[in-house]
Amino acid sequence: MLSYQHAYHAGNMADVHKHALLASALDYMVQKPKPLSYIETHSGRGLYDLGGTEALKTGEAAAGIGKVAGRFAPDHPYLRALAHVRATGGATAYPGSPLIAEALLRPEDRITLAEMHPGEVQVLRRSVTRADVREIDGEQLAISITPPEPRRGLLMIDPSYELKDEFVRMPKLLMQLHRKWPVGVLILWYPVLASGAHDPLVRALADLESMGDKALHHQVRFPPARPGHGMIGSGMVVINPPWGLTDAAAEVARVIG
Structure with missing residues (x-):
């Protein structure tokens, strides 16, 4: 898992899907005058070129x-975050989700980030200046920190899926965190792969259908970025989706085409 380097993939179509929905969720959440976590x-390195x-x-x-x-x-919040980062990082700078969060959140909001790769952690600490960055296993952090303070907030699960058992572990982690933090907005991203390796994850989330409008499962498909590339789509699972996120997801699907 520590061999994964997102710099090769930053800004790809899956990032567009993931980051546009994350930005829309945070943009809605900060409209209420209550701090959030x-x-x-x-987390990766936070900033990419x-x-x-x-x-x-x-x-x-x-x-x-x-x-x-x-x-x-x-005026889409994703483009606002991108412009905010490029104002200081230059025209080819691209924010990972930690920097998108920092760009859209307020001073009173709390940011806690986990990353295991030592090199990525060093860059992350320089890139996201007001976060609590921890060189720790993200699953352990999530279990230990939830429910957080402030209790209102959003948690993002975005592994590399280099370890195939992550397709089984991540939905279990999502539901465990929901039991611990029932009011939290919980997001799980996963790749849609030509090999079908993501199918166990999708099957494990079938119970989300019983949650009705308290869960959003959204997929987009797109052509491989290059010949032989195995990723043909992107999936997002959101428990307790903020108001308007279903419409925002439909708009992102239109943009991706």
Whole structure:
């Protein structure tokens, strides 16, 4: 798992799906005058360079945010976060979800981030200046910190899925956290793979249908970023989705096309 480097994939179509929905959720949540907690289990480095060697090598950013950025409404919170980061990081800077959260949250909101890769942690601490960054297993952090203080908040689960058992463990973690923190907005991202490796995760989440409007399961499909690339879509599961997120998901699906 520590071999995964998101710099090769930053800004791809899955990031567009993931980050646009995250931004929409946070944008709604900060409209209420109550502080909130933001927790992330697999944070990465927080800041990426789409003009860097890694991004240019795969071309995934060009096939992702580079292709569809102009299809979003100019005031979409995802584009606002992107503009905020690029104002200081330059035109090719791209925010991971920790920086999207920092761009949209308020000073009174609390950010706690977990990341296991030592090199990524160092960059993350420089990139997200007002977060509690912990070099710790994200699953352990999530279990130990929930319910957080403030109790109102959002938790993002976004592993690399390099370990195949993550497709089994992550839905179990999601439901365990929901039992511990029933009022929390809990988000789980997963890749849709041509191999079908994600199918056990989807089957494990079948019980979400009984939760009605208290759960949102949204998938988008898109062409492989390059010949032979196995990811053909992106999935997001949201427990306790903020108001309007279903409409926001439909808009992201339109943008991705």
